[in-house]
Amino acid sequence: MSIFLTGATGFVGSAILRHLLDQGREVTALVRSGEKAAIVAGLGAKAVVGDITDTPLLEEQARQSDGVIHVASPGDETSAAIDDALVTAVLAGLEGSDKPYVHTGGVWVLGNGSDLTERSPQNPPAITAWRGAIEQRVLGAEGVKTTLIMPGIVYGYGQGIPNSIVQAPRTTVVSGETGAAGESSLKLIGSGEQHWTTVHVDDLAELYILAFDLAAAGSSYLGVGGDSPTVEELGQAASTAAGLDGRVSPSTDDETYELLGQPFGEALLLDQQAAGSAARIDLGWEPNGPSLLDELRTGSYAG
Known part of the structure; x- marks a missing residue:
């Protein structure tokens, strides 16, 4: 048995995969092609070729796993329907097992704020307005140890929104x-x-793994390093x-x-600041990657 990971070749998912394998974990990675399967297999993971729209495959892989980490998203107008169907399939596969399911959200749903926390009311821009109902389904699921991670602006290795x-x-x-x-x-x-609340991709990967291992059922954590x-x-x-x-x-x-x-x-254009203290207190998370300012000035985005 192993951890079932979606989005394993994406920016965040590949960091999670790398950290899991560095810890000696067994990972089954969902990939969309034989070429990507070869990449994750070369790293030491088991590859399953398929798509996040293949709900029978998702349900079966979830059932066979030790738990699921979901970070894949089409990032377009199909995101809401696809994520909703994926959650239905994964929760069906994990139903009654009390195994962990770590679901990906995002800090943008909270709207503007100078001291955002997991308890802040949602005021999402249009691009993420669809997330709330799905996230409530995840957090309210019974018989599954669900956790929602809400990343800020993810950076590192010259990739992403920066x-x-x-x-x-x-x-x-x-x-x-x-x-x-x-x-x-x-x-x-x-x-x-406006402020951007940020997180280094390696720190975020560690948070996903800590949440998988330690988070209580129905918990939510901002994935932000504290620098805004x-x-x-x-x-x-x-x-x-x-x-x-x-x-x-x-x-x-x-x-x-x-x-x-x-x-x-x-x-x-949202103005967001957040400390991300809850993950430090509850899970012992210690983000220590270089700041985005340093990365832009002299690091992976420079030159």
Whole structure:
């Protein structure tokens, strides 16, 4: 028997897989192709070729497992229906076993806030409004040790959402307020005043494993490392790495929507700060990865 993991070749899932295997755990990874199966098999996991829409396969793999960690998502308009069906299948496979099921949510559902916690009321942007009902089903399931992990902005190894800052358009300064006329600056997402609550992908992987092992049934944890820089600070770090001497310029909301699409843009304009203390207290989680500011300035996103 082993842990059944979805999304094992994605950004977060591959980190979880790596950490589980480093701990000597047995993992069965759901992958979508023979090529990806070869990748996870080469790492030491058992691969099952299939799709997160294959509910009979999901139910059977859940039943045969020691528990399930679910991090896969299509990330589009099909996400709600697919996640709902997946939860139904996994809970059916685990029903009455008291085995762990760790489900992935996201901190965006909480909306704006300067001190967000697991008890904060939900006020989601449109892109994540579908999550709430499914998450309540997960947390209310009986006979299964369910946990909800709500990651912040995940970063590390030059991947993920921070690339929307690194790859932002450059604009020419036309006044002396931010630099000499004719100098280039990095265009911010929005005004830059909003905070992003962040977590290094390796720290997040450790949280999933701790939740799988230790969390009580029906528990929720913010997956945030406690560092919530402003987008302006992040932009300045990326601008420095790009040789622009930290110069940045704000965008309007409409400019952000035009560049990134309105649903995604609305989420990145949220102003969120969170400490993530509950996971430290309850599970002994100790996030210690490099900060996103350092990663942008001189780390995996620089150069």
